[in-house]
Structure formats: C-alpha cells, structure tokens
Amino acid sequence: xxxxxxxxxxxxxxxxxxxxxxxxxxxxxxxxxxxxxxxxxxxxxxxxxxxxxxxxxxxxxxxxxxxxxxxxxxxxxxxxxxxxxxxxxxxxxxxxxxxxxxxxxxxxxxxxxxxxxxxxxxxxxxxxxxxxxxxxxxxxxxxxxxxxxxxxxxxxxxxxxxxxxxxxxxxxxxxxxxxxxxxxxxxxxxxxxxxxxxxxxxxxxxxxxxxxxxxxxxxxxxxxxxxxxxxxxxxxxxxxxxxxxxxxxx
Numbered sequence: 001x002x003x004x005x006x007x008x009x010x011x012x013x014x015x016x017x018x019x020x021x022x023x024x025x026x027x028x029x030x031x032x033x034x035x036x037x038x039x040x041x042x043x044x045x046x047x048x049x050x051x052x053x054x055x056x057x058x059x060x061x062x063x064x065x066x067x068x069x070x071x072x073x074x075x076x077x078x079x080x081x082x083x084x085x086x087x088x089x090x091x092x093x094x095x096x097x098x099x100x101x102x103x104x105x106x107x108x109x110x111x112x113x114x115x116x117x118x119x120x121x122x123x124x125x126x127x128x129x130x131x132x133x134x135x136x137x138x139x140x141x142x143x144x145x146x147x148x149x150x151x152x153x154x155x156x157x158x159x160x161x162x163x164x165x166x167x168x169x170x171x172x173x174x175x176x177x178x179x180x181x182x183x184x185x186x187x188x189x190x191x192x193x194x195x196x197x198x199x200x201x202x203x204x205x206x207x208x209x210x211x212x213x214x215x216x217x218x219x220x221x222x223x224x225x226x227x228x229x230x231x232x233x234x235x236x237x238x239x240x241x242x243x244x245x246x247x248x249x250x
Contacts (some may be wrong), residue, residue, distance in 0.1 A: 003248045004214050005045035005221035006238055007199065008228045010035070012050045015065055018052075029229040033068045037229070040073040042235040045250045046075060048169070048199075048223060050101065050128070051081025052144050063095050069070070070096020072238040078126055078169075084109075089116045093124065095134065101169060103128040104142040107149050107156075110163055115163030126199075127160035128169040129153060129187060138186045145173050153186060156191045161194045168194060169223065171201040177226060179205025181212060199223050207233060207241045214247050 010017045010032055017029040029035075036047055049069065051062055066079050079092050080101025089100045089102050100120070106113050106127055117125045130141045131153040140151040150152035170190050172183030182203045191198045197220040200213045213222050229231045242249045 002220045003250045004199070004219075004242065005199075006043075006210070006235060007025065007046045007048055007221050008035075008039045008044050008235070009048040009201065009223045009225045011050050011051065011064065011225065013052055015062060024150075028033065029226070032065060033072055035229070036069045037072040039235065042074050043239060044235050045221070046076040046078065048078045048101065049080070049097075051079075056210055061090060062173055063135065066097055067095040068213070078127070079241075080128055083116075084112070086112075086115050086119045089120060089124075093120060099124045099126050099167070101126040101128045102165075103130065104147075106160065107142045107151065113160060113163040113165055117166070122164050122166035125165050126167045126169050127157075127165040129157060129160075129190075130171050130173055131183075132173040133186075134137040138189075141173060147205060154189050157190045157194050161196050163234060165193060165196060167197045167199065169199045169201060171223075175203030176201075178203055179207040179227065181205065182222070184213065184216050187219055191218040197221065204233075207238055210238055210242060211245050211247065214242065215245075 017032050050159050076098045079097040083089055083100055084105045092100055103245040130145050131138045132141055138153040140149045140153055140156050142149050175183045180203055182200045187200045199221040200219040201223040204227050210222050213219055239249045
C-alpha cells in the first residue's frame with residue numbers, strides 16, 4: 001500500500017504566494033522561495049506550484065521563479081499554469097520541475113496530455129481538475145475556476161488517465177479555503193474510477209480532515225495551503241497525528 005503524502009500548495013499570483021476562499025478573495029501568504037525551503041526542511045513530501053493567473057493572462061508560467069524554488073528544495077516539485085505545449089512542459093522540467101500540471105489546456109486540447117506523456121513519461125503528467133457541484137452534477141471548471149466546461153468530473157478523470165495522465169489533482173471549489181473538510185464524496189468517486197494516484201485538495205482545516213480523507217477515500221495524498229502557510233498546522237505535526245491514527249505516511 002502506498003504511504004500517504006502531505007503536500008503544501010503554492011497558488012502564485014504576481015510572483016507571490018496567495019490564498020483565497022472558493023478561488024476568490026486572494027490574500028498574500030508570503031515569498032515563494034523562502035516558503036519552499038521551509039517546507040522542504042519541515043518534511044513536506046512534495047510541493048505543488050500553480051501559477052493561477054497564467055492562463056487568464058495568456059502567458060507562460062514564471063520559469064525564473066520555478067528555477068529559484070527548485071534550487072532550494074530536494075523534494076518532488078509539480079508546476080502548473082499556462083502550459084500549452086510539449087515545449088512549455090520541457091522548459092519547466094529543465095527549470096527543475098519534476099512533474100507538470102495541466103488543467104485548462106488539457107480541457108481545451110486533451111491530446112496535449114498524450115503528447116507530454118510521450119515526451120516526458122506518464123509519471124511527469126498531473127491533470128488538475130477543479131470541480132463544482134451544479135444541479136446535482138460535479139462539473140469540471142477551467143481558467144482558474146472561472147469557466148464551466150460541461151464535462152462530468154468522473155468521466156474527465158477517466159479520460160485523462162486513458163490519455164496518459166499519471167496522477168489526478170482533484171480540487172473541490174466549494175471546499176477550497178473554507179477549512180470545512182475535503183469533499184469526501186466526489187474524491188471517493190474519482191479514486192474508485194481511476195487506477196492512478198489521486199491528490200485530494202480543497203477544504204483542509206484540521207488534522208481530522210486529513211484523517212477523514214485518508215480513511216474514507218483511497219486518495220494517496222492530501223494537499224493544503226492556508227493551514228500550512230499561516231502556521232495553523234505543522235507538517236510534522238500532521239504526520240505524527242496520522243501515524244497515531246494508524247495511517248501510514250511517508
């Protein structure tokens with residue numbers, strides 16, 4: 001059985017780490033390079049960096065910032081935002097990313113998943129899915145949660161896997177930043193529908209929330225931002241708690 005991973009997430013805007021609620025009301029959380037180094041030392045299993053306005057502003061991910069962060073850490077590093085081609089992905093890998101995350105670009109051009117998987121290997125391709133419950137259906141949203149795509153979340157996760165994704169990063173927009181807990185139902189549905197690792201994201205507010213997502217779903221990792229960024233829960237603290245709850249963590 002895979003040991004569970006704890007992953008801090010950096011939402012990057014204008015080169016700074018920010019955090020919002022339900023993808024809105026962004027506030028500054030700190031310097032990305034300094035925070036990355038601190039998380040690596042604190043025992044984070046991986047780091048996810050999402051340039052959340054790259055797609056909206058029609059520009060590439062901040063390569064120089066990726067390079068600076070990569071030079072400060074020794075843990076797996078996933079980077080997303082504004083990746084629209086194999087060349088974009090390869091550039092970020094050269095800058096020090098271990099994996100790249102596709103969201104809006106994969107929705108617009110699903111074949112991009114396959115092209116990048118062929119170039120870099122499936123292990124380097126994470127498909128990020130931002131999902132929201134609308135009229136009883138969990139629908140995929142793109143462009144930083146701004147655009148409803150009409151895609152069913154579970155079906156899209158299965159398609160992403162078939163196209164070559166090596167991992168799914170599933171974020172519930174309802175739960176994002178609320179600290180009310182992860183979206184257990186949809187996380188469980190996606191986990192049960194695919195054979196690749198699923199990272200649960202959106203809603204972490206307490207150590208019990210991490211326990212619940214690991215005991216009530218087969219998610220292999222839990223991602224959080226504000227509880228870590230603002231010092232509400234420490235990385236080692238959550239790992240010690242989960243070990244006490246008989247959950248195997250890295």
